Amino acid sequence: MLSGIVRSALMNNRRWLPAHAALRAMSSTGPTSPYTTLSVTRPAQSITQVELYRPEKRNAMNTAFWSEMVDCFNEIAADPHCRVVVFCGAGKIFTAGIDLMDMASNILQPEGDDTARISWNLRKKISKYQETFSVLEKSPKPVVVAVHGACIGGGVDLITACDIRLCTQDAWFQVKEVDIGLAADVGTLQRLPKVIGSRSLVNELALTGRKMYADEAKSSGLVSRVFADREAMMAAALEMAGEIAARSPVAVQGTKINLLYARDHSVPEALDYMATWNMSMLQTQDLMKSAQAAMEKKSPKTITFSKL
Numbered sequence: 001m002l003s004g005i006v007r008s009a010l011m012n013n014r015r016w017l018p019a020h021a022a023l024r025a026m027s028s029t030g031p032t033s034p035y036t037t038l039s040v041t042r043p044a045q046s047i048t049q050v051e052l053y054r055p056e057k058r059n060a061m062n063t064a065f066w067s068e069m070v071d072c073f074n075e076i077a078a079d080p081h082c083r084v085v086v087f088c089g090a091g092k093i094f095t096a097g098i099d100l101m102d103m104a105s106n107i108l109q110p111e112g113d114d115t116a117r118i119s120w121n122l123r124k125k126i127s128k129y130q131e132t133f134s135v136l137e138k139s140p141k142p143v144v145v146a147v148h149g150a151c152i153g154g155g156v157d158l159i160t161a162c163d164i165r166l167c168t169q170d171a172w173f174q175v176k177e178v179d180i181g182l183a184a185d186v187g188t189l190q191r192l193p194k195v196i197g198s199r200s201l202v203n204e205l206a207l208t209g210r211k212m213y214a215d216e217a218k219s220s221g222l223v224s225r226v227f228a229d230r231e232a233m234m235a236a237a238l239e240m241a242g243e244i245a246a247r248s249p250v251a252v253q254g255t256k257i258n259l260l261y262a263r264d265h266s267v268p269e270a271l272d273y274m275a276t277w278n279m280s281m282l283q284t285q286d287l288m289k290s291a292q293a294a295m296e297k298k299s300p301k302t303i304t305f306s307k308l
């Protein structure tokens with residue numbers, strides 16, 4: 001019975017997934033072609049799981065990772081079979097941040113004949129690296145990130161661009177960039193102050209590079225829930241993703257886009273944007289379907305929504 005359900009879920013969803021991924025949609029055992037640092041699977045209908053997959057290097061972010069993330073999330077954004085993403089890390093920890101070996105041999109290598117050209121090329125490279133995490137926000141599909149163990153440097157840049165953050169009791173977070181002699185330049189300094197209420201705490205973390213453990217991450221608002229271990233966290237992340245995937249994709253994607261818009265604009269501007277948004281989106285058939293189910297005290301899970 002279960003294998004029949006899995007088979008039919010795969011048949012419904014396999015179009016987007018590369019062949020390798022479709023074959024092992026319930027578990028990941030390595031990077032998924034064409035990626036070398038990411039494992040992309042479909043653990044349940046309409047849910048895509050993206051896993052950092054360099055466990056032997058503690059999921060350090062090498063050169064391939066920075067561009068694979070962009071390709072992966074652009075595909076997810078355009079995939080009508082995906083309504084929500086669960087993002088996690090394979091192995092002992094979530095991520096050790098930027099690959100320090102690659103950073104020395106690649107990013108920091110000067111390219112250009114003089115200071116102006118070297119600077120210009122470096123600027124382009126930094127902008128490209130920023131896009132690696134901005135794609136998480138630009139994709140209209142909500143991203144639930146599940147952190148276990150260490151989340152260092154680039155890991156904090158990554159999770160602050162996600163929509164919902166969960167962690168295990170053994171998780172710790174570190175804005176490590178000051179320790180390696182740079183100001184974090186791919187999202188942490190811009191997004192963390194919008195995630196955590198206390199500006200003083202953000203400043204402290206970013207200026208000292210100290211570790212923040214799970215309990216403080218929860219009390220400060222960096223994560224919304226803490227779990228005993230990775231297994232419990234992943235079960236909860238997938239359950240949460242299932243709740244999101246069961247709702248109208250028009251409503252869910254519109255909610256993500258408008259929450260982000262409101263974060264970066266004044267209330268009057270965001271209300272104006274919302275009104276323009278919903279002048280078309282309120283005309284969706286999803287609204288009547290959902291309202292009728294609510295009147296009949298039925299779960300949204302009973303409704304079939306068109307792909308988006």
Ligand SMILES: CCC/C=C/C=C/C(=O)SCCNC(=O)CCNC(=O)[C@H](O)C(C)(C)COP(=O)(O)OP(=O)(O)OC[C@H]1O[C@@H](n2cnc3c(N)ncnc32)[C@H](O)[C@@H]1OP(=O)(O)O
Binds near residue numbers: 056150
């Ligand atoms: C324009 C770009 C902007 C981006 C900026 C981003 C900045 C940052 O991310 S700053 C943070 C940099 N990261 C670090 O400083 C962390 C360094 N690693 C560690 O402290 C430890 O490895 C860690 C606590 C994460 C895990 O310790 P554990 O004892 O479990 O493992 P190790 O034996 O130390 O490591 C296992 C193998 O992984 C390799 N590795 C770990 N981290 C990195 C890394 N950041 N870069 C490259 N490689 C890493 C480590 O060398 C081991 O490899 P091997 O010796 O081949 O087994």
